[in-house]
Amino acid sequence: MIPRRSLLLFFLPWLVSFAVFSAYPIGFSLGLSFADYNPFGGGITRWVGLENYRAIFADSLFWRSFTNTIVFVVGTVLPTAGISLILAVLINRSGRLLGCLRGGYFIPSVVSLAAVSLIFKYIYSKQGFLNAIVTMMGGTARDWLLSPKLALPSIIAMDIWASIGYYAIFYLAGLQTIPQELYEAARMDGAGRLAIFRFITLPSLKPVIVFVVVVNTIRAFQVFVEVVIMTRGGPMGSTMTLIYYMYEKAFHRINMGAASAVAVVVFALIAGFALLQVRLLRQVRSAV
Amino acid sequence: MKRLATFLIAVCVFSCSSKRQGIVFWQFQRPDIMETLIDDFSKSHGIDVKMETLTWQSGFEKVVMAFSSGRIPDLLELGSTWIGKFAAEGMLEDLSDAVSDIKPHLMMWELATYKGRIYGIPWLVGSRVLFYNRDLFKRAGLDPLHPPQTWDDLIKCARAIDALGEDIYGFGLNAGERYILYKKFMPFAWSAGGRILNHDQSRCVINSPENLEALKFYVSLKPFSVLDRQDMIDEMFKQGRVGMMISGGWNLKRLPVDAPQLDFGIALVPRHKKGAHVSFAGAEILVIPKGSKKAQALELAKYLVEASKALEVAKKVKGVQPASMDALKHAYYKDHPMERLLLEQCMISRSPPASPHWIEIEEIINDRLEECLYGKISPSEALSKMESEINEIIAP
Amino acid sequence: MLILLFINLLPLGVMLSVSLKGEGSVLRSLADLIPKQITFAHYAEVLSSGRFARYFLNSTIVAIAVVAGNLIFAPMAAYALLRSDSKVTRIFLVLVIATMMVPKHIMMIPLFTMLYRMHLIDTYFALVLPFLVDAFNVFFVYQYLKTIPHEIEEAAFMDGASLANAFFRVVYPVLKPALAVVATNTFLINWNSFLLPFVLTSSDKVRTLPVGLAIFSQGEHSTDWSLLMAGSILAAVPTIVIWIRSQKIAQSMLASR
Known part of the structure; x- marks a missing residue:
């Protein structure tokens, strides 16, 4: 039916771009993870086998970053996927008048994450607005970003805030493809709102849900900007994440080999997680 | 596709043919501050300068990347903590014999020196001083014209101001961020006579009675202090909530704009009863990477470090002072007592040893210090812990 | 809903407030959120400076080029991935997903070196070429295409249409809601991106807005908050406009279906 040969041509732009701008840098980094690399001359000076990996696995800060990253991913991915889905459904249902509200939800995602992080540093500070609100409601003020216990959850909360509007737009696009007739038929059969959501909306949105969860997981594993601007990994390594750890190894310690090894580990982690999620979501679907 | 290829070739040809004739200078200061200076230099010396501005946030990453791909400037501004690393890697021209004419005029040469050889020219210097809020001093019954001189004065003032109220703090202690904490503690250690490394940098000697006295004192400030990041302490000082802090000259730029009603003063960093008012010093060093146009780059560097030129930059940046000691004679420092004090503080400041391992050493000091705080x-x-961990790195 | 919206917008209120503050107004408490004296000086500083106009133009040129590339190439690749089900293309799909998973920062050095050898540093090409087909967009359109019945283009093929014809005439219009997302998302990411544009440019000639803002508002130890926030808010305006436009396109398209 479909002319297969010309279909291959459709791949071409992506393939060229991939080969030049992704495959080469990726291969280069993979190689570096097995080498000593001196950016100040000489390039790869020595092949060291698994030495870089051994070194990072022996570093307690690496494991600290590892745990923090997993906590960040778990803490941000599911809430974001859930809240943004509900948000999208609510926005989609609301009429023309409320349509402009969408803009309001989307705006936080429009502002650059760097600016948002700076503002949250303010909001989370001792005399910041969060403490003002908390004390107004009778709670006690806290050092959000200075407490080793609260710093990471505070960053997670900000991340959710900054990304729900963003992921809602993917759901909105998906919601718009669900034929209205399906809803009408269900309503005629006397289905309630929840039933409609469960038996029509959810299954039809499945590919988009997979996309949102997978993409957000990938992004969450690479959390970086927030950490650099708000905490630089502190206090006492409590917000150290893998990519920030990698970045410090690369551009502070200037140890490209170790940084590349971290990158490979992060890649493997993301791939494993994504695979797991796709499997899980597949099962959820068959259960529905 | 074909069109794209032609385009690419055209771009290549274009960028090759427009190959620069002068020199390339990479620096971190705001470009609008630098441009007239650079233009004047080009005109008077007949050397074209292509200036690139690096950002403070990620400038260093760009330097690393550029060096790794061979895209190297002729003259580069480098923070003093990096000199050891770059010199040890053999990236920099040895300038020991080329700077004898300007040597007596500039300070902080030790920051540009590695293993006895000079690898750069100090351009701008910066130090930390004690900022104090005169209103809070008055309210606490302290003399607003006599800021604390010694550690004992410091803790006495901190205690008195801290007692003023729930959201008023005597002193600002840095916590919660890397790279900064040690800069705030080391002046106390140095004032007490402590060291990080021994004289030939072969062993760490940080675990000394002097350093212990300093650290114990530093931690004893905690009950009267707010623990926060530097920018937040600066912010709280602006709000009039912190009585004293040790911070840098950049506050002189923001304070009058953001909080014109705030009555504050600055003073030399309080000293150990037997020591000096030592502070932490850093410098922006002009270095010439190997393989660049050394003669012209040196000409530009020597031009920029002249007292009047460096002062032009310092006046606008505010956070830094000229490395040139001739600047002190300049009328500007007569009319600007605070800037004068900053410059004086620079002259009695110390800085970390130029060790190729400094970055690792700094991290260790920083992390243990934070745990202690x-x-x-x-x-x-x-x-x-600091001593054994640092020795593991420099003398395994 | 409205309470949620309020909470959602509060941090932006802080930004706006900071950007409008006159001299000498330090934020001390919640009440200070409403500026006592409003000044547009920081906005004027950004808008009147010739440099920022240039940065704005550069950002626009780069963003438009990147968005255009992704709007054309990403759906092509996604469509080909879905419709040609062979071993090779399944590997391609894995490669697309894998590309998204590689930490971007580690690729900077080889990317920089490569673009430098191509003499593309400090040109628009360095900011456009590597980003023309984002794996993220390919994957999104691929997932979206799955929700669309594939009979729609069969008829066109029966009538003897070429692939390009069938794709751009029949499939492409159906993709509009997804394309709206691709456009918005690509624009957003590209428009706000800082690190690579900073590394890959060196002069005002091609420097983009976030890079310019960083250079002018952030000192070594201090930040010009008002300037930074005013700049960030101004920078957000085009993205909002693009988003509203693309939503309208998607909706009008749905209405006509």
């Missing part, structure tokens, strides 16, 4: 380990534990 958070009360996880005692001062003596912190110092002994």
Whole structure:
């Protein structure tokens, strides 16, 4: 039916771009993870086998970053996927008048994450607005970003805030493809709102849900900007994440080999997680 | 596709043919501050300068990337903590014999020196001084014209101001961020006579009675202090909520704009009863990477470090002062007592040893110090951990 | 809903407030959120400076080029991935997903070196070429295409249409809601991106807005908050406009279906 040969041509732009701008840098980094690399001359000076990996696995800060990253991913991915889905459904249902509200939800995602992080540093500070609100409601003020216990959850909360509007737009696009007739038929059969959501909306949105969860997981594993601007990994390594750890190894310690090894580990982690999620979501679907 | 290829070739040809004739200078200061200076230099010396501005946030990453791909400037501004690393890697021209004419005029040469050879020219210097809020001093019954001189004065003032109220703090202690904490503690250690490394930098000697006394004192400030990041302490000082802090000249730029009603003063960093008012010094060093146009780059560097030129930059940046000691004679420092004090503080400041391992050493000091401030380990534990960990790196 | 919206917008209120503050107004408490004296000086500083106009133009040129590339190439690749089900293309799909998973920062050095050898540093090409087909967009359109019945283009093929014809005439219009997302998302990411544009440019000639803002508002130890926030808010305006436009396109398209 479909002319297969010309279909291959459709791949071409992506393939060229991939080969030049992704495959080469990726291969280069993979190689570096097995080498000593001196950016100040000489390039790869020595092949060291698994030495870089051994070194990072022996570093307690690496494991600290590892745990923090997993906590960040778990803490941000599911809430974001859930809240943004509900948000999208609510926005989609609301009429023309409320349509402009969408803009309001989307705006936080429009502002650059760097600016948002700076503002949250303010909001989370001792005399910041969060403490003002908390004390107004009778709670006690806290050092959000200075407490080793609260710093990471505070960053997670900000991340959710900054990304729900963003992921809602993917759901909105998906919601718009669900034929209205399906809803009408269900309503005629006397289905309630929840039933409609469960038996029509959810299954039809499945590919988009997979996309949102997978993409957000990938992004969450690479959390970086927030950490650099708000905490630089502190206090006492409590917000150290893998990519920030990698970045410090690369551009502070200037140890490209170790940084590349971290990158490979992060890649493997993301791939494993994504695979797991796709499997899980597949099962959820068959259960529905 | 074909069109794209032609385009690419055209771009290549274009960028090759427009190959620069002058020199390339990479620096971190705001470009609008630098441009007239650079233009004047080009006109008077007949050397074209292509200036590139690096950002403070990620400038260093760009330097690393550029060096790794061979895209190297002729003259580069480098923070003093990096000199050891770059010199040890053999990236920099040895300028020892080329700077004898300007040597007596500039300070902080030790920051540009590695293993006895000079690898750069100090351009701008910066130090930390004690900022204090005169209104809070008055309210606490302290003399607003006599800021604390010694550690004992410091803690006395901190205690008195801290007692003023729930959201008023005597002093600002840095916590919660890397790279900064040690800069705030080391002046106390140095004033007490402590060291990080021994004289030939072969061993770490941080676990000394002097350093222990300093650290114990530093931690004893905690009950009267707010623990926060530098920018937040600066912010709280602006709000009039912190009585004293040790911070940098950049506050002189923001304070009058953001909080014109705030009555504050600055003073030399309080000293140990037997020591000097030592502070932490850093410098922006002009270095010439190997393989660049050394003669012209040196000409530009020597031009920029002249007292009047460096002063032009310092006036606008505010956070830094000229490395040139001739600047002190300049009328500007007569009319600007605070800037004058900053410059004087620079002259009695110390800086970390130029070790190729400095970055690792700094991290260790920083991390243990933070644990100590958070009360996880005692001062003596912190110092002994620092010493053994640093020795593992420099003398395994 | 409205309470949620309020909470959602509060941090932006802080930004706006900071950007409008006159001299000498330090934020001390919640009440200070409403500026006592409003000044547009920081906005004027950004808008009147010739440099920022240039940065704005550069950002626009780069963003438009990147968005255009992704709007054309990403759906092509996604469509080909879905419709040609062979071993090779399944590997391609894995490669697309894998590309998204590689930490971007580690690729900077080889990317920089490569673009430098191509003499593309400090040109628009360095900011456009590597980003023309984002794996993220390919994957999104691929997932979206799955929700669309594939009979729609069969008829066109029966009538003897070429692939390009069938794709751009029949499939492409159906993709509009997804394309709206691709456009918005690509624009957003590209428009706000800082690190690579900073590394890959060296002069005002091609420097983009976030890079310019960083250079002018952030000192070594201090930040010009008002300037930074005013700049960030101004920078957000085009993205909002693009988003509203693309939503309208998607909706009008749905209405006509």
